[in-house]
Amino acid sequence: MDTTDDAELCDFCRLPCPTDPVSTECDSTVYEFCTEACRDAMAESDRVFTEYHGFRRIRTDVSGLDKFLPQGFPRNSFVLMANDEGARDDALRAELVWRALERDEPAAIVTFTEPPISVVESFLSLDWNVLPYLESGQLHIVDCFTYRMDDRDRERMFERMDEWNRHIYDITKSVTQTVRDPTDVSELHNKIDNCLEGLSMSDCGVVAIDSLTEFGTLVQPVQAYNFVKDLRADICKGRFVPIFAGATFTVEEGEFPHDLGYAVDGIVDMQVNANIVEDTLIKRIRIRKMNGVLAIPEWVAYEFTAGKGLVTFDPLAEMRETYEGGERDDGDPRGEDDASGADDPRARDPGSGKMGLGERAETNQ
CATH class of the missing domain: 2.30.170 (Ribosomal Protein L24e; Chain: T;)
Structure with missing residues (x-):
């Protein structure tokens, strides 16, 4: 046959x-x-x-990612989100979690760089009200941040909270597992596993880790590598639950976690680029790698909008539209000959090596 x-x-x-x-x-x-x-x-x-195989492939429901993952992505993936400072990877992780909650799936957030209240506020700042999901227990937080504070500091922090933050604290505390010592990799792994057990997370839901870079400062490199590999084996491959883990470029590229490409299933690059428009930083994103499915590795510019999340756009096209038929900042009218914006000093010079939106990543290596 x-x-x-x-x-x-x-x-x-x-x-x-x-x-x-x-x-x-x-x-x-x-x-x-x-x-x-x-x-x-x-x-x-x-x-x-x-x-x-419908149970193995899912969509992120983030339009800027799904456009370049036409087959979706395998549910059992560990995805590294390699980002520049200022790329707002925290907002993308928030959206990935929010979209899972909208699909009525559970979610867990492991935070090394922010206290749980700040994690919740990051959702609210994007007009995503996660309070009902916290109250229902659909969203859990593994707190690897407040270990830095002793009992006296925690009491002082609580006393300084205003009424609103105390309200968030009261809602969040019942679904927060605090890791006493994140440098103890066994305790950290057990807390995450207990969190997922409490959510009955198997073949559903997502896990978001805010910073493998921060985690790498807490333990020896061998422990860090083994931790990532163990999480991938236990959660991604054992439970069929995807992990999205952030990694900010503040260390040498050949050091943890930026040399994990061989050990993870997917890599999302988030870049802050100064070469597209003069005197302007443009955020760009691409799928560098995604095992098992078709991934289109094109750069695309993006920003985050409250309520909508990641929104992609073409900065050069928008700039041309702004200048077409109008007046320059110096008051000179634009004629038909320059309506394309080619003489705009901020527009792309074909000979300058500056990239336009959607050009293949290979041209910028």
Whole structure:
């Protein structure tokens, strides 16, 4: 039997049958399976798979990412978010978590750089009200930040809170697991595992880690590498739960966590680029790597908008639209000959090596 799109699909697993199918009849209906194992499993099961590998691939629901992942991404992926300072990777992680919550999936956030209240505020600043998800227990936080404070400092912090922050604290504390000593990798791993157990997180939900860079300052390199590999094995491969972990470029590129490319399933680059528009920093994002699916590694400019999240745009096209038919800042009217914006000093010079939106990443290496 051929394996083209016209090939028959197994009535249990929904995979194509590359050989003669195994048939069985039930209530005058003939069912065909790719293996005897699938035939026997159907006889013992009360349901069948409804789509081919649908349970392994999901969409992020972040438009700026899904556009370049047309097949979605494997659910069992560990994705490194390598970013420049100022790229707002925290907002992207917040959106990834928010989209999971909107899909009625659980989510866990591991925070090394911010206290839980600040994590919640980052959602609220984007008009994403996570308070109901905290109250229902759908969203949990693993706190690896407040270990820096002793009991006296914690009391003083609470006393200094205004009424609003105390309200957030009261909602958040029941779903927060505080790691006493994040340098103890065993305790940290156990806290994360307990968090996921409490959420019954298996083949659903997401985990977001704010900074592997910060974690790398707490432990020896060997411990850091083993921790990442163990999380990937236990959570991504064992539970089929994706992890999105941030890594800010503040250390040498060849050091942890920026040399983890071989050990992770996906890499998202977030860059602050000064070469597209003169005197302006433009944020750009691309999917550098995603195992198991088609990934289009194109740079695209982005910003974050409250309520919408990551929004992509073409800075050069928007600049041309702004200048077309109008007046320059110095008051000189623009004529038809220069309506394209080619003589705008901030526009891209084809010979300067400055990149336009959507150009392939290879041209900027």
